[in-house]
Amino acid sequence: MCSKYKLIIITLFIFILTIPCAQAFQMAQAPIPSDWAYVSGIVTYNGKPQDGVLVTVPGGTMEGSSFTTRDGGYYKVSAYPGLVVSIKVSYKGASMTRSVETGGEGSNTTYNFDLTGVEPSVSATPVTVPETIVLVGSVKHDGSPVQGVFVNISPVTRVKTDMSGQFMATVPSGVNLTISAETPAGLVSKNVTSPVEGTSFAVDLISTSPEPTVTVTPTPIAPTSLPATPTAAPAGGEVLLILSVISLLAAACLFRHGKN
The missing domain is CATH 2.60.40.10 (Immunoglobulins)
Known part of the structure; x- marks a missing residue:
C-alpha cells in the first residue's frame, strides 16, 4: 500500500513539473504568427x-x-x-x-x-542590536571595600561585588541606569546615563557612617533663698502706752469688784 501511494505522489510531482515545460515546448513548436x-x-x-x-x-x-x-x-x-x-x-x-x-x-x-x-509575504523587520559598553565600579563604606553585596543595575542586570568591593557588567550604550547597593550605612544609589562612545565607564558607590550624636545633660540650678525681712521692734513710747492701757483696765476691774 505504501509503495502504491509513493508511486502516485511521484507521478503527480512529475506531472506538475512537466506543465510549464509542455507550455514552453508548445510555444516553441507553434509557428510565429503574423x-x-x-x-x-x-x-x-x-x-x-x-x-x-x-x-x-x-x-x-x-x-x-x-x-x-x-x-x-x-x-x-x-x-x-x-x-x-x-x-x-x-x-x-x-x-x-x-x-x-x-x-x-x-x-x-x-x-x-x-x-x-x-496575502503578501511579510518581510521581517531587522532587529537593531544596541551597542554595548562595560560598566566598572566599586562599593565602599568609610573608605573600605564592601564585598559580597548585590549591585542592582536597573533596568539591565544585577551583579555582586568581589573581594575588593568591585563589580563589572555589560550594559547598552546611551541608556538611563539606576545603580544601587546596600551598605552598612543603608541604601546608596546613583542615576547615570551610559556613554555612547568608548569601551567602558566607572561608577563608584560610597557611603560613610553618620556622626555620633552628643547628648548634653543639663546641670540642675539650686534655688536661690531670699533673706527674711526683719520685723521692726516697737518703739519705747509705744510700749509705755500699752502698759498704761493695761493698768487702767486692771484698775477698772478691781474697782468694780470692790463695789460689788
Whole structure:
C-alpha cells in the first residue's frame, strides 16, 4: 500500500513539473504568427484596482509578455493565439497563476484578477542590536571595600561585588541606569546615563557612617533663698502706752469688784 501511494505522489510531482515545460515546448513548436493574441483585464485587491502589479506569461519570449499594471490596475500581455497559456500575477512577494485560452491572431481576451485572499509575504523587520559598553565600579563604606553585596543595575542586570568591593557588567550604550547597593550605612544609589562612545565607564558607590550624636545633660540650678525681712521692734513710747492701757483696765476691774 505504501509503495502504491509513493508511486502516485511521484507521478503527480512529475506531472506538475512537466506543465510549464509542455507550455514552453508548445510555444516553441507553434509557428510565429503574423499577429499575437492579447489578454487584458483589471487586477484588484479587496475590490480596489492595484497599480504596480507584475503580470507575466511564463515562458513567453515575445514582446509584451510582461506588463506592470497602471491606470487603475489595467494590464495587457501578448501570447500565442489559439493556446491555453498561463498568466502569472505577482504582488508584494505573493503570486497567483491562472490558465487562459487565447483567441485568434489579433484577438483580445479579457481576464480579471482578484488578489483577495492572496496575502503578501511579510518581510521581517531587522532587529537593531544596541551597542554595548562595560560598566566598572566599586562599593565602599568609610573608605573600605564592601564585598559580597548585590549591585542592582536597573533596568539591565544585577551583579555582586568581589573581594575588593568591585563589580563589572555589560550594559547598552546611551541608556538611563539606576545603580544601587546596600551598605552598612543603608541604601546608596546613583542615576547615570551610559556613554555612547568608548569601551567602558566607572561608577563608584560610597557611603560613610553618620556622626555620633552628643547628648548634653543639663546641670540642675539650686534655688536661690531670699533673706527674711526683719520685723521692726516697737518703739519705747509705744510700749509705755500699752502698759498704761493695761493698768487702767486692771484698775477698772478691781474697782468694780470692790463695789460689788
